[in-house]
Amino acid sequence: MTTYIIRRLLLMIPTLLGMTLMLFIIVRMAPGLTTGGGQFSAGIMQSRQAQKQEQEILERRLHLVDKNGHPISLPMQYILWLKSTCEGHLGTSIVYQEPVMTLIEQRLPVTLTINAIAMAVIYLVSIPGGLITALNQGKWIDRSYGFFSLALYSLPVIWLGSTLLGFLANPQYFNWFPSAGLHSTNTGNMTFFQYIADYLYHIVLPIVCSVYGGFAFLSKQIRGSILENLQQDYVRTARAKGLSGTTVLTRHVFRNSLLNLITLTGMSLPGLLSGSVIIEQIFSINGMGRLAYTSTLARDLPVIQDLALVGSVLTLLSYLAVDICYHLADPRVIYD
Amino acid sequence: MTSMELPISHRMIAPARSPLRLAVDRFLANRLAVLGLVGLSFFVIACYGSLPWTLHTFNQQNLSEALHGPSWRHWMGTDTLGRDLLSRFLLGGAISLLIGVFSAIVAVSIGLTVGMVSGYVGGRVDALLMRGVDVLYGLPYILLVILLRVALVGRISHFFTGIGLPQSQGLAGIVVLLVGIGGVSWLTMARVIRSQTMSLVNQPYVEAARATGAGPSRILLRHILPNLIGSVAVYAALTVPNAILAESFLSFLGLGVQPPVPTWGNLAAAGVEAINPIHTQWWLITWPCAGLTLALLCLNFLGDALRDALDVRTR
Numbered sequence: 001m002t003t004y005i006i007r008r009l010l011l012m013i014p015t016l017l018g019m020t021l022m023l024f025i026i027v028r029m030a031p032g033l034t035t036g037g038g039q040f041s042a043g044i045m046q047s048r049q050a051q052k053q054e055q056e057i058l059e060r061r062l063h064l065v066d067k068n069g070h071p072i073s074l075p076m077q078y079i080l081w082l083k084s085t086c087e088g089h090l091g092t093s094i095v096y097q098e099p100v101m102t103l104i105e106q107r108l109p110v111t112l113t114i115n116a117i118a119m120a121v122i123y124l125v126s127i128p129g130g131l132i133t134a135l136n137q138g139k140w141i142d143r144s145y146g147f148f149s150l151a152l153y154s155l156p157v158i159w160l161g162s163t164l165l166g167f168l169a170n171p172q173y174f175n176w177f178p179s180a181g182l183h184s185t186n187t188g189n190m191t192f193f194q195y196i197a198d199y200l201y202h203i204v205l206p207i208v209c210s211v212y213g214g215f216a217f218l219s220k221q222i223r224g225s226i227l228e229n230l231q232q233d234y235v236r237t238a239r240a241k242g243l244s245g246t247t248v249l250t251r252h253v254f255r256n257s258l259l260n261l262i263t264l265t266g267m268s269l270p271g272l273l274s275g276s277v278i279i280e281q282i283f284s285i286n287g288m289g290r291l292a293y294t295s296t297l298a299r300d301l302p303v304i305q306d307l308a309l310v311g312s313v314l315t316l317l318s319y320l321a322v323d324i325c326y327h328l329a330d331p332r333v334i335y336d
Numbered sequence: 337m338t339s340m341e342l343p344i345s346h347r348m349i350a351p352a353r354s355p356l357r358l359a360v361d362r363f364l365a366n367r368l369a370v371l372g373l374v375g376l377s378f379f380v381i382a383c384y385g386s387l388p389w390t391l392h393t394f395n396q397q398n399l400s401e402a403l404h405g406p407s408w409r410h411w412m413g414t415d416t417l418g419r420d421l422l423s424r425f426l427l428g429g430a431i432s433l434l435i436g437v438f439s440a441i442v443a444v445s446i447g448l449t450v451g452m453v454s455g456y457v458g459g460r461v462d463a464l465l466m467r468g469v470d471v472l473y474g475l476p477y478i479l480l481v482i483l484l485r486v487a488l489v490g491r492i493s494h495f496f497t498g499i500g501l502p503q504s505q506g507l508a509g510i511v512v513l514l515v516g517i518g519g520v521s522w523l524t525m526a527r528v529i530r531s532q533t534m535s536l537v538n539q540p541y542v543e544a545a546r547a548t549g550a551g552p553s554r555i556l557l558r559h560i561l562p563n564l565i566g567s568v569a570v571y572a573a574l575t576v577p578n579a580i581l582a583e584s585f586l587s588f589l590g591l592g593v594q595p596p597v598p599t600w601g602n603l604a605a606a607g608v609e610a611i612n613p614i615h616t617q618w619w620l621i622t623w624p625c626a627g628l629t630l631a632l633l634c635l636n637f638l639g640d641a642l643r644d645a646l647d648v649r650t651r
Contacts, residue, residue, distance in 0.1 A: 014467065015467050015470050015471060018467060018468070018470075018471040019470075019471045022471050022472075026480065143368075146368070146640070147368060150633065150636045150637065150640060151633055153632075153636060154577070154629050154630075154632035154633040154636050155629055156581065156584055156604065156625055156628050156629060156632070158584060158585070158588045158604055158605065158608060158625070159604060159621065159625035159628070159629070162608045162621065163621075216636075220640070277585075277589065278585050278588060278589070281588070281589065293589065296482050297482070312471075315470075315473060316470070319470075
């Protein structure tokens with residue numbers, strides 16, 4: 001197992017190199033990305049001289065020109081970027097004038113909280129949902145669950161999000177929820193639990209929006225794998241040796257069906273950290289998705305590159321985690 | 337539907353049915369699927385049948401009638417520029433459906449080719465192609481679409497103007513969107529097709545074909561491809577609604593098809609701005625979103641039923 005993990009980690013290196021190269025090419029290909037300087041330096045009053053100096057410092061930091069101001073060739077730019085990343089230096093945002101790491105630290109908690117709660121709710125509904133629909137295959141409960149989960153899945157989040165915001169967080173209609181922000185104004189004199197409750201109260205609507213579409217896919221997958229397992233020989237054996245229906249279901253069918261969940265969960269792990277641009281945009285939440293989106297629009301080169309890089313690494317690591325979990329959960333799965 | 341209502345006895349003495357016939361029967365026995373098919377046909381007929389009319393009226397402005405609610409003159413009301421929302425809705429539907437179908441075609445062609453080659457050839461080619469898929473999986477999707485837009489829209493619209501097409505800017509936006517969405521959606525498809533091809537390659541009939549001297553292209557096209565049609569149909573059917581949804585997301589972010597060319601996505605995005613505390617022009621967001629929801633629902637019912645009809649697991 002250890003050799004396997006080490007080998008997988010080594011195999012990740014070429015993939016990562018491919019990703020960084022691809023990323024580099026795409027980012028440099030688009031016009032306006034590399035020469036985006038000037039417009040974002042805040043001072044309109046700055047002299048042309050100062051602007052030029054600032055531009056030069058920026059270009060040097062992005063490895064576009066060397067110390068003497070001579071342009072660096074593209075392949076060399078790539079190597080320099082790779083080198084500084086490998087040394088652990090993530091870039092510094094041009095727009096925010098802060099290290100990318102700090103930006104991530106500021107925005108990750110919100111996104112992670114919303115996504116983790118949303119994911120928990122989706123699993124809590126979908127696992128029983130999938131189980132019940134599989135056991136009642138073709139009956140009305142199966143059909144109506146299928147209908148409603150698909151109907152929810154088809155509801156565009158743009159509409160639901162804006163409608164919820166427009167009617168439930170609007171003094172003119174129902175002023176039940178705050179329309180923006182993550183805290184009330186008087187957080188200073190709150191106890192810890194009040195603070196948490198206040199925080200949760202502020203993210204109810206975004207969570208609702210991230211949850212409702214997720215039932216259809218997961219329930220369908222669970223339903224499918226339970227139905228598949230119910231037809232297996234070992235189920236017949238278990239029934240034949242006189243185990244009760246519940247025991248067969250919980251100890252045999254259900255546990256084997258959960259194996260499929262490992263893959264699905266592993267695939268959704270990187271998404272936990274990336275956040276939904278749409279939902280964060282609708283509810284004005286400064287999370288990871290919005291950071292990526294605004295930086296791309298503002299051509300904030302270091303942020304785009306580093307966010308994508310962090311995302312790629314996480315994706316690869318979660319694939320590895322899936323394979324390891326598979327082996328732990330099902331010893332029959334052996335990797336040579 | 338009629339086949340379902342036949343008496344049991346009649347069905348039992350009927351001759352053995354082909355897998356296709358079985359799948360069609362299973363599909364038609366699913367009421368939601370039939371509902372989806374009917375609903376979708378309705379949208380297709382309404383949106384494309386009205387094209388000769390909507391293509392002329394979708395951009396006719398009448399500022400004296402701006403922001404009127406639904407009435408006999410304008411069934412769906414008018415927008416901020418006094419344009420008739422019904423004709424914009426119908427043309428928008430036609431374009432949204434077009435985007436969905438063409439993105440699915442792009443996704444299926446790339447995914448099928450990569451998956452089949454990767455699964456059949458195996459070895460280094462397989463490793464290389466699959467690492468490529470891994471690489472693309474890790475890259476952020478929005479970044480890709482924005483960059484494609486910035487890089488391509490100008491050139492394509494220049495080309496369109498050159499060959500004398502009207503609305504070349506809008507058309508170029510649609511083409512880039514198709515390439516962008518389709519170019520990202522093929523990844524899952526390629527993985528599924530690859531694993532299925534790998535298991536099909538070891539089937540005795542493929543070996544038999546090889547023994548009789550069939551070349552790789554003949555084996556792939558005549559023996560493996562027909563066995564993949566099921567998964568292809570399912571994935572294509574599920575890619576269409578996802579592409580339509582992706583277009584609406586991108587339009588909401590201002591990166592989709594640019595007005596005045598309407599799509600359900602950018603109509604809805606324009607309607608979102610109309611929800612405000614002072615005065616809510618509900619019709620601006622309700623109609624496009626209703627169209628979007630109903631069409632997505634029909635498409636998802638279809639895709640779901642196709643999966644059930646073709647999925648061996650749940651048979």
